[in-house]
Amino acid sequence: MLCLIGTIPLKGLPVLSGEIIKNDNNVTIGKDSFPIHRGFQAMITAAAMVCSEMGLPPPVGFTVGDIGLGDGSRKLYSYLKDNLLDIPAKILTFHYLMPDVFWHDQLLWTIEKRSEKPILIADAGYMYVAKMSGFAPSYDLFTPDIGELAFLADEKAPHPFYTRGFILQEEHNVIPLIKRAYEGKNAARILLVKGIKDYICAHGEITGEIDKPNVESLEPIGGTGDTLTGIVSALIHGGYPIEEASILGAKINRLAGQLAQPTPATQVSEIIRNIPTALSMVLKES
Amino acid sequence: MPKFFRRDSSKKQREKKTDRGFLVFQNTSEVIRAEAVLKKEGWNIRVMGPPPELRTGCDLVIEFPVVEQLNILRILEANRIPPTKVVPVDSPLLKPVDLFHTKDFGRYLMVRAANMKLTIDKETLKIVNISGGGCPDVPYLAEELVGRNLNIAPSPRDIGHTLCAYCLHLAYEETKKKCSV
Numbered sequence: 378m379l380c381l382i383g384t385i386p387l388k389g390l391p392v393l394s395g396e397i398i399k400n401d402n403n404v405t406i407g408k409d410s411f412p413i414h415r416g417f418q419a420m421i422t423a424a425a426m427v428c429s430e431m432g433l434p435p436p437v438g439f440t441v442g443d444i445g446l447g448d449g450s451r452k453l454y455s456y457l458k459d460n461l462l463d464i465p466a467k468i469l470t471f472h473y474l475m476p477d478v479f480w481h482d483q484l485l486w487t488i489e490k491r492s493e494k495p496i497l498i499a500d501a502g503y504m505y506v507a508k509m510s511g512f513a514p515s516y517d518l519f520t521p522d523i524g525e526l527a528f529l530a531d532e533k534a535p536h537p538f539y540t541r542g543f544i545l546q547e548e549h550n551v552i553p554l555i556k557r558a559y560e561g562k563n564a565a566r567i568l569l570v571k572g573i574k575d576y577i578c579a580h581g582e583i584t585g586e587i588d589k590p591n592v593e594s595l596e597p598i599g600g601t602g603d604t605l606t607g608i609v610s611a612l613i614h615g616g617y618p619i620e621e622a623s624i625l626g627a628k629i630n631r632l633a634g635q636l637a638q639p640t641p642a643t644q645v646s647e648i649i650r651n652i653p654t655a656l657s658m659v660l661k662e663s
Numbered sequence: 664m665p666k667f668f669r670r671d672s673s674k675k676q677r678e679k680k681t682d683r684g685f686l687v688f689q690n691t692s693e694v695i696r697a698e699a700v701l702k703k704e705g706w707n708i709r710v711m712g713p714p715p716e717l718r719t720g721c722d723l724v725i726e727f728p729v730v731e732q733l734n735i736l737r738i739l740e741a742n743r744i745p746p747t748k749v750v751p752v753d754s755p756l757l758k759p760v761d762l763f764h765t766k767d768f769g770r771y772l773m774v775r776a777a778n779m780k781l782t783i784d785k786e787t788l789k790i791v792n793i794s795g796g797g798c799p800d801v802p803y804l805a806e807e808l809v810g811r812n813l814n815i816a817p818s819p820r821d822i823g824h825t826l827c828a829y830c831l832h833l834a835y836e837e838t839k840k841k842c843s844v
Contacts, residue, residue, distance in 0.1 A: 386803035415794070416802030445800020445824035447731060473799050475825070476730045478682040485668050494667040501797035502827075505730075509681040511670040524778035524795060533754040535681055535729050537778035538826040542762055546777075596766070597773045597782035599794035599805050641771035641782050642791035644809075 378465050379436040379614035381424055381607070382457065383417035383472030383501070384449055390442025392456045396435045397425040402646075406438040413646045415600030417473050420500075423607030424470075424614075426652045427629075431615045437466075443475065450475035450502075454484065461487045468496040470610040471503035472603070476536070481506045485515070496613060499565065500606040508563050509535055516565035518619055520606050523548060523572050529564055530557035548573050556581065567619050569609065571602055575627040579620055587627040595634040600645030605630040608652065625663060629655045684729030685755060686739070687717055687748035694723045700742045701725070706735065716755045717748070726752060730798060733832075734824040760830065763837045772841065776833035781808075783838055788813040798825035813844050 381397065395407020403410045404422040413422050417440060424436045439457065443449030453474065461484065469488075481503075488495065498518045499507045507513050508529055521529055527546040528537040530553075540546070544554070551570060558564040559581035570576040573593070577585035595601050609626035613619055632655035637648045688694045694710060701708050706727065713724040727735055729751055739745050751757050764775040771791065773782040779801075782792040789812055793805040800823045808816045813835075820832040838844075 384799040386799065386806060414802060415805055418802075443799040444803040445798060445828065446734065447728075447799070447824075450799055473797065473802065475799055476682060476797070477728070489667055501801075502799065503797070505797050506682065511681070512668055515668045522778070522795060524775065525797070528778065533751075533757060535684070535751045535753065536826045538759055538830050539751055539754075539757045540760055540777055541757065542760070546762070546764065546775075594768060594771075597768070597771065597780055597792045597794055599792050599809070601794070641768045641773065642784060644792075 378434070379424065379428070379468045379470070379610060380439060380464060380466040381421045381436050381470050381472065381610065382439045382453070382474070383420065384443035384453065384474055385411060385417055385440050386444050387442040388444055390449070392439070392441045392452050394437065394439045397421045397438045398435055399425045399429070406440055413649060415645050416603060419600040419603040419645050419649065420472055420607040422649055423604040423652055424611040426649070427608050427611035427656055428614060430653050430656050431611070433611070433615050436611065436614065447475035447477070450477065451480060454480035458483045458487050462490055466495050468498065468610060468613055470498040470500070470606065472606065473501045474503050476502045476506035476509060478506060478510050481510050485512060496619070498606070498610055500602070505536060513563050513565055518567045518569065518609070518623070519565040520569045520571060520602065520609070522602060523551065526551065526554045526558065526570050530554040530561070532561040532563060551576060552583070555583065567623065569605070569623040569627065571605060577620055577623045584620055585624045587624060587631065590631050590635040592631060592635045592639065594639050594641045594643070595631070597641040598639060598643055598645055598648065601630065601634060601648065604633070604645065604649060604652070625659055628659045632658060681753055682729055683726050683752040684732060685713065685717065685750050685752055686725040686727055686746040687713065687750070688744070688746050691723055693744050694725060697725055697739055697744045697746070700738060700744065701727070701735065704738055714755055717750070730826050731824060732826055733820065733829050760833070763834070765841065772838065774834045774838045774841065776837065777830040779827060779830040779834050781831060781834040781838055783813055783842065785842070788842060788844065790816055793831065796827035796831065798827035800824050801827050801831070804828060804831060813839060813842060
């Protein structure tokens with residue numbers, strides 16, 4: 378089972394869970410329907426579409442409303458602490474959640490009680506807290522962009538807001554940042570670094586680089602990192618090893634973007650609709 | 664003995680501290696007032712002696728969850744007890760990011776501050792996209808700001824709650840400066 382965990386920016390939405398299905402303009406978790414916006418909804422929609430196209434069981438979502446006060450995140454953390462042991466998840470993808478080391482560690486100790494370790498993927502706020510906790514190497518995959526990679530590379534920063542200025546957040550500095558993140562033990566086993574060129578790194582070594590198609594106007598579009606995390610999670614669910622899933626996912630995400638013929642004003646929902654075509658083209662080629 | 668998860672031994676010392684910050688005030692009476700206000704609002708904070716880097720005498724600081732900085736600052740400002748300084752517990756000399764990265768796409772301009780990017784249409788001054796970030800208010804802020812004119816869009820500092828919102832606020836202010844708004 379692929380479990381996708383994160384928050385939706387709605388006040389008062391209780392903790393809910395269920396299978397994720399994409400409909401025409403919405404995505405549903407169990408019986409509840411949500412518009413496809415950037416953030417958790419974009420991530421789970423991309424994952425659900427890939428699962429559907431590959432004939433896989435749909436992912437299962439666990440969510441709650443949180444507009445940044447952390448109240449919803451803490452309810453979701455608490456729910457997962459009580460229930461995670463009984464959820465037969467092979468892959469857990471954590472996404473937008475208020476970074477909270479106490480609750481992060483509670484979840485980790487719950488997972489520790491399982492007989493088998495699931496594949497752990499962290500993006501967005503959960504990647505921040507995974508780094509802060511000191512357990513980053515226990516994770517299987519992080520998906521940072523350049524600003525977040527600089528944060529992982531800065532062993533002192535508790536959040537990207539405090540990343541020190543001498544740690545240059547420039548594309549030409551990606552390789553030293555990757556090295557520094559691994560040396561400081563602040564990287565997951567595998568990193569998928571999103572940028573003009575995407576880098577796949579395993580145990581500190583760069584094992585893949587994807588720079589085609591190069592669509593510059595994708596960078597400003599909110600949610601393209603979310604779709605990438607969803608696509609890669611679904612490919613891993615489909616049996617691809619994490620590194621290979623990362624390479625394929627980066628290609629699929631870029632191609633879906635290119636097919637949308639985007640400008641910097643394009644919204645992520647326009648890119649998401651091209652995922653099935655991009656998936657088919659990339660898998661055929663590979 | 665843990666089966667799956669082992670924390671790096673060099674990080675054990677700072678266990679449970681990495682997501683905390685210090686609020687520094689003018690004097691102890693402000694610390695006491697701030698403590699009362701924040702505890703009344705239900706925040707998980709504690710008053711303690713400052714680390715050597717921040718010590719000025721017989722002073723006190725308040726330890727708080729650093730990611731939720733923007734929300735806490737708003738409460739203190741509303742109660743007229745803003746701190747003089749806000750710093751991470753682990754490294755009290757760290758300063759907020761102050762470097763901006765801009766990318767000109769012709770009609771569109773993207774400004775990045777740390778992990779947050781804001782893009783506007785230079786002709787209409789409409790905010791067309793917000794990307795990056797990981798705290799839960801980022802998708803909320805995107806919904807509130809995208810599609811609105813830079814002149815009338817709410818400031819991320821006023822409606823956001825976290826350090827990601829603070830980063831977005833820096834990008835927003837820098838964009839306004841660049842567009843002479």
